[in-house]
Amino acid sequence: MERRSYTEIGVxxxxxxxxxxxxxxxxxxxxxxxxxLGSGPVPIYTSAIIILCCVIVxxxxxxxxxxxxxxxxxxxxxxxxxxxxxxxxxxxxxxxxVGLLQLQILSFGIITSAFLTLLIxxxxxxxxxxxxxxxxxxxxxxxxxxxxxxNIFVVDLPT
Amino acid sequence: xxxxxxxxxxxQIFTPWPFFMMxxxxxxxxxxxxxPGLTGAMLIALTLPLTFYMVPFNAIVLLVAMYVGxxxxxxxxxxxxxxxxxxxxxxxxxxxxPMARSGRPGRALGLGITASFVGGLVAWGVLFTVxxxxxxxxxxxxxxxxxxxxxxxxxxxxxxxxxxxxKGLISGLLGMxxxxxxxxxxxxMPRLTFDWYLLNGGLQLLPVLIGTFAVSQIIKxxxxxxxxxxxxxxxxxxxxxSIRDFIRHGVNLIRSSFIGxxxxxxxxxxxxxxxxxxxxxxxxxxxxxxxxxxxxxxxIIASEAANNATVGGALIPLIAMGIPGSVxxxxxxxxxTIHSIQPGPTLFLxxxxxxxxxxxxxxxxxxxxxxxxxxxxxxxxxxIYLPRSFVLPVVMMFCVIxxxxxxNTMFDVWVMLLFGVIGFLLERARIPLGPFVIGFVLAPLGExxxxxxxxxxxxxxxxxxxxxxxxAFTIMAVCLLIWPLFSEYRQRRK
Numbered sequence: 001m002e003r004r005s006y007t008e009i010g011v012x013x014x015x016x017x018x019x020x021x022x023x024x025x026x027x028x029x030x031x032x033x034x035x036x037l038g039s040g041p042v043p044i045y046t047s048a049i050i051i052l053c054c055v056i057v058x059x060x061x062x063x064x065x066x067x068x069x070x071x072x073x074x075x076x077x078x079x080x081x082x083x084x085x086x087x088x089x090x091x092x093x094x095x096x097x098v099g100l101l102q103l104q105i106l107s108f109g110i111i112t113s114a115f116l117t118l119l120i121x122x123x124x125x126x127x128x129x130x131x132x133x134x135x136x137x138x139x140x141x142x143x144x145x146x147x148x149x150x151n152i153f154v155v156d157l158p159t
Numbered sequence: 160x161x162x163x164x165x166x167x168x169x170x171q172i173f174t175p176w177p178f179f180m181m182x183x184x185x186x187x188x189x190x191x192x193x194x195p196g197l198t199g200a201m202l203i204a205l206t207l208p209l210t211f212y213m214v215p216f217n218a219i220v221l222l223v224a225m226y227v228g229x230x231x232x233x234x235x236x237x238x239x240x241x242x243x244x245x246x247x248x249x250x251x252x253x254x255x256x257p258m259a260r261s262g263r264p265g266r267a268l269g270l271g272i273t274a275s276f277v278g279g280l281v282a283w284g285v286l287f288t289v290x291x292x293x294x295x296x297x298x299x300x301x302x303x304x305x306x307x308x309x310x311x312x313x314x315x316x317x318x319x320x321x322x323x324x325x326k327g328l329i330s331g332l333l334g335m336x337x338x339x340x341x342x343x344x345x346x347x348m349p350r351l352t353f354d355w356y357l358l359n360g361g362l363q364l365l366p367v368l369i370g371t372f373a374v375s376q377i378i379k380x381x382x383x384x385x386x387x388x389x390x391x392x393x394x395x396x397x398x399x400x401s402i403r404d405f406i407r408h409g410v411n412l413i414r415s416s417f418i419g420x421x422x423x424x425x426x427x428x429x430x431x432x433x434x435x436x437x438x439x440x441x442x443x444x445x446x447x448x449x450x451x452x453x454x455x456x457x458x459i460i461a462s463e464a465a466n467n468a469t470v471g472g473a474l475i476p477l478i479a480m481g482i483p484g485s486v487x488x489x490x491x492x493x494x495x496t497i498h499s500i501q502p503g504p505t506l507f508l509x510x511x512x513x514x515x516x517x518x519x520x521x522x523x524x525x526x527x528x529x530x531x532x533x534x535x536x537x538x539x540x541x542x543i544y545l546p547r548s549f550v551l552p553v554v555m556m557f558c559v560i561x562x563x564x565x566x567n568t569m570f571d572v573w574v575m576l577l578f579g580v581i582g583f584l585l586e587r588a589r590i591p592l593g594p595f596v597i598g599f600v601l602a603p604l605g606e607x608x609x610x611x612x613x614x615x616x617x618x619x620x621x622x623x624x625x626x627x628x629x630x631a632f633t634i635m636a637v638c639l640l641i642w643p644l645f646s647e648y649r650q651r652r653k
Contacts, residue, residue, distance in 0.1 A: 004589060011588035015333060022336055025351050032346065036618030037610050039343045039350045046336050053329045057588075086381035091580070094374075094555055098576060101559070102569045116552050123381075123548035133549075141553050145560060153209055155564045158572070 005061040006078050012054040012061075019047040019054075086123060093119045101158040108157040112142035161291065161515075168515035172220060172523055180213075180221040181520060185527045188228020192245050193236055193539050197554070199229025199245060201373040203490050205557050207365055207497065208564035215498040219516045222494055223474075226487050227279065227524040230470055231532060234271040234463055235540055239264060247431050247466040250438040254451065254458035261454055266397035270456055271463040272532045273400045274412060278464035279525035281416035282423065282471025286478075287518060293479035297504035300480075302612030303622045307632035309605040312482055314636040315425060316594045324643045326590045333585075334598025335605075337362055344603075345610050357570050364493040366562040366575040367599060371592055372486070373558050374579025377551050379586065398533055408460050411441055419465030423472020423484050433472075437465030471521055478514055480504055481604070486593045489600040 022043055032038030068074045097115040101108070116138035117131075124130035149155045172181060191202040203225050210218035233245030238255035251271060258267040300308070313335075317327030340351040341361025352358040405412075415437035422433035441461035442451045451458045473484025481502035483489040495502045500510050507514055532539070562575040582592055616622060623629045 004587065007584075008588045011584050011590065012329075014584070015329065018333075019336065022339075022351055025353065029350060030348075035345055035610055036613045039346055039348065042606050042609070043336060043339050043351060046332050046339075050329055050332045050336065053325045053332070056325050057323075057329070082382045084382065086383075087378045087583075090381040090551065090555070091378055091576075093552075094559075094576060098559060098569070098572050101572070112556055116556060119552040119555075120549055123552070124546075137549055137553070141556065145556065149560060149564075154212055155208065155560070156567045157560060158563050158569060 004078055005065045006075060008061040009058050012057040016051050016054045019050045023047040023051075089122055090119070093122075104159045106159065107146075108159045109143045109146040111159070112145070113138045116142060164511060164515045165287070165519060168512070168519035169523065171216065171512075172516070172519055177217050177220045177516075180217045181224045181524055181527065184221040184224025185228040185524045186531060188225040188230075189232035189235075189528065189531060190228075190539060190542055191225075192229040192232020194542060194545065194550070197550070198372065198376065199226060200368075200486050200490060201376060201554075202229060203487055203494075204365070204368040204372055205554075205561045207368075207490065207494055208561045210494065211497065211564065215495075215500060215510075215513055216516050218494065218498060219491075219513055220520045222491060223517050223520040224524040224527070226491070227467075227470055227521065227528055228531075229487075230467055231272070231275045231279075231528045232539070233466075234275065235268065235532075235536060238267045238271060238459075239540055247434055247469070248462070249431060250434045250462035250466075251459055253438075254453070254455045254462075257452070258454035258456075258459070263397060263454075266456075267454075267459060268536055269398035269400060269533070270404075270408075270459045272398075272529060272536070274408075274415070274460040274463035275467040275532075276525060276529040277412045278416040278419055278466070278468035279471060279521070279528070281413065281464075282420040282468035283518075283522045283525065285417075285420045286471040286474055286521060290475050290478050290514075290518070291507060293475065294504045294507050297480045300504065300628065301622075301626075302608040302615065303626060304628045304632070305608040306605055306612060307623060307629040307636070308480070308482065309601050309608070311632040311636040311639070313594070313598060313601065313605075314639045316597055318639045318643055324640075326588075327594050330585065330590050330592065331594035331598035334595035334600075335602035337367070338599045338602040339606075344607065357568075360566075362574055363565055363571060364496070364600065365565045366571040367578050368490055368493065368596060369558050369561050370575040370578025371582035371596060373554065374575060375582030375586060375592070377555055377558070378579060378583045380547055380551055398536075408456065411457050411460050412464050415441060415461040415464035416468040419468025420472035422465070423469030424475050425484070431466070433469040434462040434466040437461040467525075474517060474521060477502065478506060478517060481506070483597055483600060486596050489596045492600050 026040045026043040026047065029038065029040035031040070065071060065074060093115065097111065100106075100111050100115075105111070113135075117134050120134040120137060121131055124134065146157060149157055172178060187202065188199060191197045192199055203222055206222065206225060210221060213221070229245060230247055233248035234251050234255065237248035237251040238259050241252045241256035255267045255271060258264075313331045314328075317331050318324045338361070340358050342348070342359055343350045349359055400408075418437040418440060419433040422436060438451075438458060438461045441457050442448050445451065445455075445457050447455065447457075469485065473488050476482040476484050477488045477491060481492065481504070483492055492502050495506075495513070500506070500513055558575060558579075559572055562571045563569065565571055582595075585592060585595065612622065613620070623633055
């Protein structure tokens with residue numbers, strides 16, 4: 001089975017931070033006045049158990065790393081083989097797209113067509129012969145979705 | 160047994176709109192199930208916003224039909240490309256692909272499709288007979304019974320989820336924790352909102368679901384944009400099973416279907432584990448175990464009969480108790496809530512038309528699935544080659560629309576993106592996502608039951624240990640927690 005010790009340590013540490021923030025907030029909640037439990041204990045105990053489980057995961061992963069012959073080799077093994085470019089592109093473009101929708105600069109159809117065209121074309125590595133199919137697909141889906149959602153399903157769209 | 164109510168629901172489904180919904184749902188489910196990277200959970204989460212303006216009956220027919228179709232569609236890519244369209248079809252790749260490559264793709268697909276159909280039918284029989292009595296029993300449950308049942312379900316989900324139990328627990332509890340921000344229903348005061356008014360309404364199920372299952376999957380698929388593997392040549396020859404085949408494989412079909420149904424009933428376990436168990440049992444009792452993994456007919460039948468049977472099995476705790484049997488059932492619970500229908504044991508009394516719509520659709524969509532797949536699998540298999548670079552951005556657009564449509568607020572869209580990243584990170588760290596969603600759905604109910612129980616007893620928790628059901632559920636939860644530790648200890652000693 002593929003080892004992911006570094007990722008496990010990172011994600012577990014991230015979860016611990018989230019739980020600690022929730023726990024800190026929950027501790028400040030006032031005790032229940034007319035019911036015995038109150039709002040605080042359930043999130044406090046839930047956070048505490050998650051933190052405990054995350055510590056177990058971290059200890060296990062650190063043990064695995066310490067037993068390995070070379071830490072840098074383990075790191076390379078864990079993060080080689082996949083190119084993050086596609087995922088970064090997808091996530092970055094999506095955040096930018098949602099930001100534009102939030103700003104309400106242009107209509108949904110126009111922003112979405114531009115987003116889809118650029119994203120599809122960039123994922124096709126800007127190959128020239130893919131531009132036209134990308135534009136056709138984008139216009140079809142963005143304006144098609146705008147029409148179907150607003151006129152048939154009567155669902156409001158951003159902008 | 161209420162045949163009258165069932166026939167009434169069936170006749171209602173055979174009116175134009177519900178039938179159209181069932182047809183579209185089953186067909187879309189099969190297509191999405193067949194495309195690697197797109198899952199049934201993703202499809203149903205994205206379809207949920209479209210159902211806001213439908214009558215609940217039609218909405219439920221559409222979603223349940225998608226559920227049946229999506230589990231079945233996965234076998235097409237599993238057989239032709241050794242690439243399971245859904246995780247439930249992983250075991251089918253072991254024998255389906257070798258058989259397809261050896262020049263019998265029609266036979267491999269035909270066995271899988273018919274086994275799926277039989278698995279669905281057997282599970283439906285259990286669903287039809289068991290659900291009502293179970294819901295009558297569940298109506299006698301008080302708050303402590305419900306609370307301990309939910310805790311047992313959470314421990315069960317964690318203990319059988321892929322990877323370690325600790326990771327399953329992290330996932331389930333994290334799902335519970337993120338469901339807690341918002342106005343506390345018991346006190347009416349904001350809780351864990353960080354004085355941010357947008358969090359007063361809490362995190363909504365739909366953006367969290369779409370983020371966790373759809374966006375995280377899109378990010379994951381974007382990492383691997385390479386070409387799809389070769390596929391076996393498609394041919395429809397040998398698609399239909401003969402009576403001799405039924406006689407030869409009857410025991411395996413029925414046994415695997417019952418295994419799948421039982422696994423489906425257990426909360427949160429899902430179709431993949433059902434097919435693994437059925438496949439392993441079939442191999443262990445087979446007179447030709449050496450053929451497994453090399454194109455064994457028994458292997459295909461065991462895997463597909465079991466994974467489809469989990470659909471009917473998983474609907475049983477959902478309808479009878481409001482406890483989701485799988486991730487998609489958790490989404491269905493969300494769908495019921497969105498349509499102002501309270502899931503739980505009283506569902507039979509308050510919304511019997513919806514219950515019978517679910518039960519009838521599970522049967523009819525299964526029949527439709529068989530007809531659609533046997534007649535058009537050749538064409539569906541061509542859709543597998545849709546380029547991901549075109550599909551993923553379009554799916555992302557639907558994710559944005561789906562999240563926004565719930566409350567017409569961009570906040571939900573940002574929540575979706577955030578949970579997409581969280582879901583992706585959890586999966587990278589091999590923390591399963593199923594318990595997360597089920598924890599998110601079950602936590603409010605569990606907390607409400609615990610707090611109302613404690614209010615009734617003035618803070619006394621002894622009913623958990625003095626009443627039979629809570630005690631039994633607690634003992635089972637403790638055993639489920641201890642068992643993996645105990646078995647690990649025993650293995651180390653060996």
